[in-house]
Amino acid sequence: MEDDERLVAISAIEHWSFCRRQCGLIHLEGLWTENVLTAEGRRLHEQVDLPGLEQRPGLKKARALALRSDRLALVGKADMVVFFAEPGYPPPGRPFPVEYKRSMRNNFRHAELQLCAQALCLEEMLHLSIPAGALYFGGSRRRREVPFDARLREETEAVATAITSMMLSGRTPAPEPGPKCDHCSLRALCMPLLPGPGRLAEYLREM
Numbered sequence: 001m002e003d004d005e006r007l008v009a010i011s012a013i014e015h016w017s018f019c020r021r022q023c024g025l026i027h028l029e030g031l032w033t034e035n036v037l038t039a040e041g042r043r044l045h046e047q048v049d050l051p052g053l054e055q056r057p058g059l060k061k062a063r064a065l066a067l068r069s070d071r072l073a074l075v076g077k078a079d080m081v082v083f084f085a086e087p088g089y090p091p092p093g094r095p096f097p098v099e100y101k102r103s104m105r106n107n108f109r110h111a112e113l114q115l116c117a118q119a120l121c122l123e124e125m126l127h128l129s130i131p132a133g134a135l136y137f138g139g140s141r142r143r144r145e146v147p148f149d150a151r152l153r154e155e156t157e158a159v160a161t162a163i164t165s166m167m168l169s170g171r172t173p174a175p176e177p178g179p180k181c182d183h184c185s186l187r188a189l190c191m192p193l194l195p196g197p198g199r200l201a202e203y204l205r206e207m
């Protein structure tokens with residue numbers, strides 16, 4: 001397999017954290033459908049997805065910055081990276097990745113993992129250490145700072161490794177039926193409540 005062929009979109013990290021099957025359907029099988037939540041998220045990202053650079057005294061802001069990690073087999077882009085001019089960091093400064101999200105949810109972990117994956121890509125590309133980034137919620141215009149501690153880094157790397165294994169195996173994980181399916185745009189394609197092979201005959205008889 002060519003090096004670039006094994007790279008997976010960074011968004012797979014958040015998808016895997018939300019539901020392994022969803023990650024497989026999107027990144028392995030290439031399936032996608034949109035619901036209200038994904039459409040709102042897409043509209044928000046359309047506003048920040050145009051590459052650009054903004055400069056102010058003491059900082060630079062890069063939008064839609066291309067990212068890549070050969071170590072974690074990830075590729076994608078950061079919505080925004082703010083570079084703070086700080087001692088100990090060569091120009092353009094200390095990177096601070098910011099990921100835009102539609103609205104705050106109860107579980108921030110999925111988005112934190114994705115943000116940390118962006119930081120790990122930047123660290124590999126720039127050969128420096130990035131202590132923190134932030135999630136920005138477009139609906140409420142609130143920001144949540146995310147420190148990239150050892151636990152978050154380990155978890156992110158474990159997810160990236162698991163995704164690589166799934167891609168190499170060519171097997172989409174089994175459904176994980178639960179309340180989260182109500183928010184999943186792939187529900188109609190996934191059919192999470194269809195019985196497993198052992199109960200298929202029984203299911204067809206009942207139908």
Ligand code: SF4
Nearest residue numbers: 019022176181184190
């Ligand atoms: S419908 Fe449920 S099990 Fe299927 S991909 Fe979505 S969240 Fe996962």
